[in-house]
């Protein structure tokens with residue numbers, strides 16, 4: 001039996017990860033692969049996102065909420081397709097600072113979100129690195145065959161909706177860094193939004209029912225709207241002044257002199273993990289009722305017209321944002 005604080009690859013897999021594994025498909029995390037039975041009538045949806053220390057999270061971020069964020073950024077992509085998640089593959093690149101307590105904390109976060117979102121660990125990889133702490137997850141989900149909602153289906157005449165609020169993740173990073181001056185409860189809310197964003201998994205069936213195109217908002221509201229426009233071969237007009245803000249974001253916004261610049265920052269900051277989607281105008285009211293029923297905030301942020309790319313407006317005037325979203329250069 002290895003010492004309780006041994007941090008080798010096999011101790012980590014067998015003692016920490018095995019209790020999280022799917023009872024059949026993960027093969028006890030003791031095989032070369034996982035093996036899933038196919039599900040007749042459904043398509044398998046797969047997505048992968050990584051988190052890198054210093055790029056996606058702060059060195060001082062707790063490991064348990066980091067594990068939750070790792071699952072949630074991937075759950076968000078699955079929800080945006082109208083799919084239901086069931087399991088994931090996990091790669092951990094542990095840096096030198098990650099001993100047994102850090103790994104246990106990470107696993108506690110995974111366990112919490114596995115229960116919350118009804119998903120299982122299917123397999124993965126465990127390595128050490130002299131570089132920054134890095135994780136990646138491949139999330140798997142099911143969607144009725146042929147029904148996944150892609151980025152490319154928006155049509156002129158559709159309306160553009162976004163769930164939840166925009167800008168909390170971007171402000172939350174600053175709140176966690178201690179560079180934002182707001183009341184403490186506002187700072188706490190924003191920091192939580194950055195560390196534990198809540199993906200809209202319970203809205204996936206509404207997306208599946210009525211959306212013509214959909215994507216999650218990870219890079220920025222404007223950038224992700226632009227990707228739907230590009231994939232659909234249409235123009236999306238976004239009205240910046242209706243960007244939905246939380247009470248905390250609103251109190252930050254109230255202190256800004258240049259409102260347009262502030263909205264551009266919120267709508268390009270990213271880390272929102274909301275869903276931006278399009279529906280035919282005839283479905284607008286039905287979609288609002290679906291959202292009300294689920295207690296999901298829904299905001300009409302624009303419309304789809306003939307043309308190409310993104311047009312951003314502020315109080316009816318076209319504007320040219322300095323940037324539309326996050327990019328890895």
Ligand SMILES: Nc1ncnc2c1ncn2[C@@H]1O[C@H](COP(=O)(O)OP(=O)(O)OP(=O)(O)O)[C@@H](O)[C@H]1O
Nearest residue numbers: 046047048049050073077215216217218219220326
């Ligand atoms: N290294 C890669 N190899 C293969 N496909 C990739 C690679 N990187 C990205 N992709 C693919 O490119 C497409 C866009 O990826 P992107 O990461 O921008 O989407 P996203 O996950 O929705 O956004 P975000 O990363 O901001 O959350 C996806 O189909 C993704 O699978």
Ligand SMILES: Cc1ncc(C[n+]2csc(CCOP(=O)(O)O)c2C)c(N)n1
Nearest residue numbers: 054055056057058218219269270271326
């Ligand atoms: C420390 C720190 N600095 C900056 C950011 C902002 N950020 C980084 S990547 C990204 C887009 C989504 O990632 P990806 O496109 O890789 O999926 C955003 C908004 C952060 N989260 N943490």
Ligand SMILES: [Mg+2]
Nearest residue numbers: 048049050218
């Ligand atoms: Mg990605």
Ligand SMILES: [Mg+2]
Nearest residue numbers: 049073077218
């Ligand atoms: Mg993503």
Ligand SMILES: [Mg+2]
Nearest residue numbers: 077215216218
């Ligand atoms: Mg996405």
